[in-house]
Every structure is written in structure tokens, then in C-alpha cells.
Amino acid sequence: MTVKITIDGQSINAQAGDAIVDVAAENGVYIPTLCYVKGKPCLGTCRTCSVKVNGRVMSACTIPVTEGMEIDVNGAEITDMRKALVELLFAEGNHNCPSCEKSGRCELQATGYEVDMMVSRFPYRFTPRVVDHASATVWLERDRCIFCQRCVEFIRDKETNQKIFSIKGRGTHARIEINPTLANKMSAEQVREASDLCPVGCIIDKTQGFNDPIGKRKFEIKSIRARVLDTAAKNMTANQANSLNREHP
Amino acid sequence: MSRKLIIDPVSKIEGHGKVVVQMDDNNQVTDAKLHVVEFRGFEKFIQGHPYWEAPMLLQRICGICFVSHHLCGAKALDDMVGVGYSTATPMLPTPEKVRRLGHYMQQLQSHVTAYFYCIVPDMLFGMDAAPEQRNVVGLVEADPELVKRVVALRKWGQEGIKSVLGKRMHGINSVPGGVNQNLSQAARDRLVNGAEGLISLEQVLEYAQDGLKIFKDFHAKNRAEVDAFAEVPALNMCLVNEQGNVDYYHGNMRIIDKDKNIVEELDYHDYLDYFSEATEEWSYMKFPFLKARGREAGSVRVGPLARVNVTKAYEDNCPLANAALQEFHDYTKGKANDMTLHTNWARAIEILHSAEQIKVLLNDADLQKDELIITPASNAWTGEGVGVVEAPRGTLLHHYRADKEGNITFANLVVATTQNNTVMNRTVRAVADSYLGGKAQAEITEGLMNAIEVGIRAYDPCLSCATHAMGQMPLVVTVLGADGKMIDEKIR
Ligand code: SF4
Ligand code: SF4
Ligand code: FES
Numbered sequence: 001m002t003v004k005i006t007i008d009g010q011s012i013n014a015q016a017g018d019a020i021v022d023v024a025a026e027n028g029v030y031i032p033t034l035c036y037v038k039g040k041p042c043l044g045t046c047r048t049c050s051v052k053v054n055g056r057v058m059s060a061c062t063i064p065v066t067e068g069m070e071i072d073v074n075g076a077e078i079t080d081m082r083k084a085l086v087e088l089l090f091a092e093g094n095h096n097c098p099s100c101e102k103s104g105r106c107e108l109q110a111t112g113y114e115v116d117m118m119v120s121r122f123p124y125r126f127t128p129r130v131v132d133h134a135s136a137t138v139w140l141e142r143d144r145c146i147f148c149q150r151c152v153e154f155i156r157d158k159e160t161n162q163k164i165f166s167i168k169g170r171g172t173h174a175r176i177e178i179n180p181t182l183a184n185k186m187s188a189e190q191v192r193e194a195s196d197l198c199p200v201g202c203i204i205d206k207t208q209g210f211n212d213p214i215g216k217r218k219f220e221i222k223s224i225r226a227r228v229l230d231t232a233a234k235n236m237t238a239n240q241a242n243s244l245n246r247e248h249p
Numbered sequence: 250m251s252r253k254l255i256i257d258p259v260s261k262i263e264g265h266g267k268v269v270v271q272m273d274d275n276n277q278v279t280d281a282k283l284h285v286v287e288f289r290g291f292e293k294f295i296q297g298h299p300y301w302e303a304p305m306l307l308q309r310i311c312g313i314c315f316v317s318h319h320l321c322g323a324k325a326l327d328d329m330v331g332v333g334y335s336t337a338t339p340m341l342p343t344p345e346k347v348r349r350l351g352h353y354m355q356q357l358q359s360h361v362t363a364y365f366y367c368i369v370p371d372m373l374f375g376m377d378a379a380p381e382q383r384n385v386v387g388l389v390e391a392d393p394e395l396v397k398r399v400v401a402l403r404k405w406g407q408e409g410i411k412s413v414l415g416k417r418m419h420g421i422n423s424v425p426g427g428v429n430q431n432l433s434q435a436a437r438d439r440l441v442n443g444a445e446g447l448i449s450l451e452q453v454l455e456y457a458q459d460g461l462k463i464f465k466d467f468h469a470k471n472r473a474e475v476d477a478f479a480e481v482p483a484l485n486m487c488l489v490n491e492q493g494n495v496d497y498y499h500g501n502m503r504i505i506d507k508d509k510n511i512v513e514e515l516d517y518h519d520y521l522d523y524f525s526e527a528t529e530e531w532s533y534m535k536f537p538f539l540k541a542r543g544r545e546a547g548s549v550r551v552g553p554l555a556r557v558n559v560t561k562a563y564e565d566n567c568p569l570a571n572a573a574l575q576e577f578h579d580y581t582k583g584k585a586n587d588m589t590l591h592t593n594w595a596r597a598i599e600i601l602h603s604a605e606q607i608k609v610l611l612n613d614a615d616l617q618k619d620e621l622i623i624t625p626a627s628n629a630w631t632g633e634g635v636g637v638v639e640a641p642r643g644t645l646l647h648h649y650r651a652d653k654e655g656n657i658t659f660a661n662l663v664v665a666t667t668q669n670n671t672v673m674n675r676t677v678r679a680v681a682d683s684y685l686g687g688k689a690q691a692e693i694t695e696g697l698m699n700a701i702e703v704g705i706r707a708y709d710p711c712l713s714c715a716t717h718a719m720g721q722m723p724l725v726v727t728v729l730g731a732d733g734k735m736i737d738e739k740i741r
Contacts, residue, residue: 099306133654209301213430214415
């Protein structure tokens with residue numbers, strides 16, 4: 001079913017049930033995300049995708065569009081709110097991009113650029129976090145974890161579907177943990193998958209470091225915004241073809 | 250009544266320094282100290298991080314010779330994973346040559362910057378010239394053509410660094426056991442042929458000779474002053490290849506005396522067995538010396554002057570540098586040269602040498618090959634590594650240890666400026682002596698302040714490896730009496 005909504009005052013026809021973040025992207029409006037992985041269940045942990053829906057702040061990745069929604073993405077207040085959220089992530093962990101293996105491929109860093117963050121307005125907390133080496137193939141560089149839970153939900157033991165990663169502790173004591181027995185069963189491909197899935201440089205493949213030369217890293221070649229919008233544009237074309245098929249079987 | 254002179258801070262050197270000259274009742278200089286506030290926190294905050302981050306993080310110590318720090322760290326990592334010179338698994342030719350190319354590019358870039366921006370103005374305008382003139386701005390007015398060439402040369406060096414390391418500054422190309430990219434044919438051709446806004450390799454070789462010409466002219470006109478300026482004794486040390494000539498990337502540490510006899514030659518892994526470091530409460534910077542010779546006799550000089558003293562000849566494919574080196578050696582009749590200002594002569598020779606080495610490497614097809622890295626089996630892991638390279642300012646050492654999981658537990662850096670600490674202090678003392686020694690009225694003249702700066706600057710020291718001031722910084726000179734009270738002070 002098609003619904004009518006507005007994004008930043010622009011009228012848009014959208015498929016009911018689609019997430020705001022996808023609808024926006026398909027219409028050329030970029031909303032930053034950090035925990036959301038298209039095609040996978042929403043996690044809703046990071047709130048980087050916050051927008052205003054009929055005046056209320058909501059996360060664009062978890063809320064489906066409904067008839068008459070008025071969505072404010074690029075208003076000054078909500079834009080600054082998203083920026084503040086990204087700054088908080090930097091202030092909470094210990095991020096030292098220059099020597100980080102993920103630099104240039106890191107979604108947090110790329111998002112920092114997109115929201116025009118120069119420095120955190122919040123005091124850095126310098127949380128002491130210990131690097132975890134328990135697994136033979138994965139380094140957990142905990143300083144950089146943003147608790148998105150992507151790894152927790154989407155990286156599982158192939159045989160038993162058990163979780164390999166988990167979050168222990170609460171609040172400021174929260175920390176990402178790895179089950180070394182299950183982790184050591186991971187194939188090289190799965191380790192790569194986990195390290196690519198982690199939006200930051202927390203899950204590191206022990207067998208590879210700094211293998212991508214500077215200037216040839218993911219977001220150096222193409223910005224995160226351009227990637228999101230281009231993928232959405234492609235989906236859009238495919239969807240339109242589908243909906244045509246549906247209407248004229 | 251003894252007096253103290255304090256000059257603080259020293260300008261046009263990397264970082265911040267302060268000079269105190271101590272005089273006795275007979276108007277003799279009894280001591281001169283260069284106080285250094287050196288930031289060494291890096292060695293601490295790399296601890297606990299994955300080993301491969303060390304060269305990436307620690308190169309941030311310096312905005313000038315970061316390639317040296319990066320490569321030095323990379324060599325230490327090679328040791329750790331079990332690849333390279335000190336292991337049974339040699340490094341592949343392509344990565345080694347790529348690293349060397351990056352290193353020469355940086356040497357060219359760094360020397361050209363230090364030489365033309367900071368040192369040439371002193372030579373062209375004289376030490377007594379006003380500070381407003383004695384800098385690169387003055388140079389632009391006096392010789393715009395030269396400045397154009399210098400800017401073009403620096404730019405080419407930076408482009409070279411960018412082509413090899415990905416960025417003009419703090420790039421990353423060395424990974425344990427190799428590099429992550431070769432030099433593409435396109436990048437190579439661009440550097441050789443030049444491009445819009447970029448000079449060609451031939452022009453580089455031509456411009457690289459400017460420095461030497463300027464030094465020679467200056468020297469011809471001011472021979473007595475240049476030669477007499479702070480002639481200070483020291484042993485000379487640098488890395489040498491099997492022929493006993495400088496190798497900026499790898500080799501044994503060779504130390505020679507005034508007669509160029511080899512005093513010591515060591516595998517740099519044994520550095521700590523041979524060297525000790527003295528500390529002083531007035532400086533954060535240590536004073537390394539050869540244990541066997543003791544603190545005074547065992548202090549070494551490193552950097553351009555030391556390297557041209559040690560080196561007998563450059564590679565055959567470096568005719569320009571070789572001719573210049575020969576002339577340099579003839580000047581002191583085969584003895585080691587201790588004249589501080591001849592460091593600038595040496596630096597000009599090394600500008601030529603790096604340019605010629607770059608030419609050789611840019612014409613080496615190995616740089617475009619694809620075998621970039623060796624990943625040894627995990628049982629080759631040693632967990633400890635030492636890297637040494639000849640940075641533009643001299644011998645640089647990185648030493649790391651990691652636990653069996655691979656996180657850094659220990660890092661120690663001995664930088665060139667530290668090696669030169671004693672000889673720099675000797676230089677300051679010699680300058681103070683020549684200006685103040687025996688004079689009843691120890692007046693702090695502009696000339697003295699400038700001369701102390703010029704003496705220190707010959708080492709192009711990297712004092713805090715953090716701040717960099719081009720042109721003038723405020724300079725404070727204070728004379729204190731034996732009672733600690735100020736007798737005279739000058740501020741500019
Ligand atoms: S995880 Fe991302 S933001 Fe954090 S240090 Fe690494 S590159 Fe920077
Ligand atoms: S380790 Fe990475 S993927 Fe897992 S929760 Fe932390 S940031 Fe997210
Ligand atoms: S992307 Fe929407 S909550 Fe994280």
C-alpha cells in the first residue's frame with residue numbers, strides 16, 4: 001500500500017511498512033546510521049538515525065512509514081542532536097583514528113565526518129578498557145566498541161547458532177565479550193565477516209592489519225553518504241519494477 | 250662572581266629549548282647547558298595496543314621525519330614476526346625497495362626544508378642580520394628564483410612520499426613483513442616526467458645541486474669564521490653497509506674517531522650492551538654514551554656530519570654526491586670533520602645523495618612488482634624487535650616487546666637528537682666561549698643569541714618533536730649572577 005508522507009517538507013509516496021531510513025535514502029535524503037544493517041532485523045541501539053516524526057524524536061531505522069507522517073531530518077535542532085550522539089560515542093570510548101586499523105573503513109569515523117563533527121562537546125571519559133586476546137583469531141580492541149550489538153546478533157556459530165559475542169555488565173561497566181571456544185571455530189571468512197560487520201575497529205582479524213593502503217580504503221574511495229544513497233537508488237529502481245509487476249501481473 | 254646566561258626559547262628548531270651559560274669569576278665559561286623538555290609519553294600509551302599499531306602511532310611523534318619513525322617501527326615489527334635481516338626469512342626485494350624509496354624521499358624533503366628554510370637565510374644574510382630578514386621570508390625578497398626552486402623541490406619530495414606512503418604526512422605503507430602497496434607505474438612516471446605543477450626527476454637532480462653551491466660560495470667568502478665556529482670533538486656514528494659506507498635503511502652501527510679508526514662496530518640489536526644513558530636533573534633528554542669509553546669520551550655525533558665522516562664513498566651510481574663527498578674529505582685531509590657548520594655542507598651533500606638514490610630506485614622495475622609481503626608461520630613469532638634507521642637527523646632506534654598475544658608491553662625510542670645531546674651541549678659551550686670568554690662585561694649581544702641558535706640549528710634538532718615554529722619565536726636572554734639574581738635580560 002502506498003502512503004503519503006513528507007520529508008523536510010517534500011511530499012513523497014512510499015510503501016507502507018518500509019523503514020523511514022530506507023524511504024529517505026531512496027528519495028535522496030541521507031540519515032546517518034551505525035547499528036542498522038539493511039536487510040537484517042533492526043537493532044535500534046545507537047540512535048544515530050534520530051529524526052523528528054510529527055515533532056517527536058524517533059529512530060528512523062526502527063519506525064515504518066505511515067500515512068501522513070511529517071518527518072524532519074535536516075532541521076537544525078535534530079541535526080545537532082544526531083551530531084551530539086556521535087560525539088558521545090567518541091567521548092565514551094578511546095578513539096585514536098591515526099593508528100587505528102579501521103581508519104578509512106570505519107563507519108563511526110565516516111559518520112563523524114558526515115555530521116561535521118570536529119571535536120566532542122562532551123568531556124572525554126577515557127574509560128579504561130582492556131584489550132581481549134582470548135580468541136586465537138580475533139582481537140577485541142574494546143576501546144572502540146560502540147555497543148551496537150551487530151556482532152552479538154548477526155555473528156553466530158555455524159553449527160549451533162549460538163552467539164559468539166555478548167555484552168556483559170551494565171552502564172559504564174558494559175563490555176563486549178567473546179566466547180573463545182566458539183570464536184576459535186570461526187573460519188577465516190567468518191572472522192573477516194565479523195570484522196567487516198563491526199562498524200568500528202573493535203573486532204580485528206589477527207591475521208591482517210593495515211592491508212588496505214591509504215587512499216584505497218572503503219570510505220576514502222566513496223563516502224558513506226554516497227554509498228547509502230547509491231545503494232538505495234538501485235533498490236528503488238528494482239522496487240519500482242517489482243511494484244509494476246505486482247500491479248500488472 | 251659567576252654569572253648565568255639564559256636563552257629561552259631557541260627559535261627555528263623543532264620544539265622548544267632553553268640555553269643557560271654559566272660563567273665563573275674569571276669571566277670564563279665553565280658550562281653551557283641546553284635544557285630540553287622532551288615529551289616521551291608515546292612510549293607509554295602504545296602499551297596494551299596490538300603490536301602492528303606501533304609504527305602507525307609512534308610516527309606521530311614527529312611531523313617532519315615520520316617516515317623514519319614509521320620504517321624504524323616497521324623493522325622492529327619485522328623482527329617480531331620473524332622476517333627480515335635478523336631472521337632466516339629475508340624481506341622480499343619489492344617491499345624493501347619501496348621502503349627505501351619512501352625513506353630517501355623523506356630525507357630529501359626534510360633536508361631541503363631544514364637547509365633552505367632555516368639555514369640558508371643565516372648564510373645569505375649573516376648571523377648578525379635582523380631576525381626579520383634571517384628567515385625564509387627574507388629569502389623570498391632576496392632571491393625569489395631560488396625560493397621557487399626550493400618550493401618545487403619540496404613539493405616533489407612530498408609527492409614522492411605521498412606516492413609511496415599514501416599521504417603527504419603520516420602515511421602508512423609498511424606492515425609486518427612487507428608493505429601494503431607497490432609504487433604504481435603511473436605514480437612512478439609522474440615523478441620521473443613531472444606533471445602540471447610538478448617538476449621532473451631531471452629538474453630534481455639539477456635543483457638538488459643548489460644547496461651545495463650556496464654552501465660553497467658562503468664558505469669561500471667566510472672560510473675562517475665558518476671553520477672556527479664551534480669546532481667540537483665527538484665520535485661519529487652511523488649505520489653502514491658491508492662496504493662500510495652509510496646505509497640509511499639498514500646496517501651495522503659503526504663508530505669512528507678523529508682519525509677515522511673504527512672504535513666500535515655493532516649489530517644494533519646489541520645497542521644496549523654497548524651504550525649507557527646518563528641522565529641530568531636539568532634535562533628530560535638523556536645522554537647516551539659508549540660504555541667502554543665513558544660519558545665524555547664515549548659520546549657520539551649522529552646525523553649528516555657523522556654520516557659523511559664515516560662514509561668513504563657512496564654507491565657508484567651516485568656520481569654527483571661522490572664528487573662532493575671527495576671534496577669534503579679532502580678538506581680535512583682524511584680526518585673526521587668536527588666543524589659544526591660543516592654539518593650544513595654535509596646536509597647539502599646528502600640532498601644530492603638522496604636525489605641520486607631516488608633516481609636509481611625510480612628506474613628499478615622491482616618497485617612495480619606485486620610480491621609485497623611475507624607472512625611467516627606463527628611459530629616464527631619472537632615477540633621482540635629492534636629497528637634502526639638513519640633518520641635525516643641521525644640514527645634512530647625503536648625497540649618493542651609484546652606479549653604472546655601480540656599486545657605491546659614495552660616500547661623504547663632513542664632518537665637522533667638524544668644521541669646528539671652531548672655534542673650539542675659542547676657546541677653551545679664553544680659558541681658561548683668565543684663570544685664571552687675572557688670578557689669582563691659579558692654582554693648579551695644579538696650576535697651571541699643568533700650564534701647559539703645557528704649552532705644548535707646545525708643539528709636540526711627535534712626537541713619536543715611536537716611543536717614547530719617557522720620564523721621568529723620570542724627569545725629571552727637572561728644573565729644571572731652567582732647569587733641567582735638577574736643582572737641583565739634581553740627579550741625579542
Ligand atoms: S574505531 Fe573508527 S572512530 Fe574509533 S579510532 Fe578506529 S577509526 Fe577512529
Ligand atoms: S564489537 Fe563492534 S559490532 Fe560488536 S557491539 Fe562492539 S561495535 Fe558493535
Ligand atoms: S541506526 Fe537506528 S538506532 Fe542505530
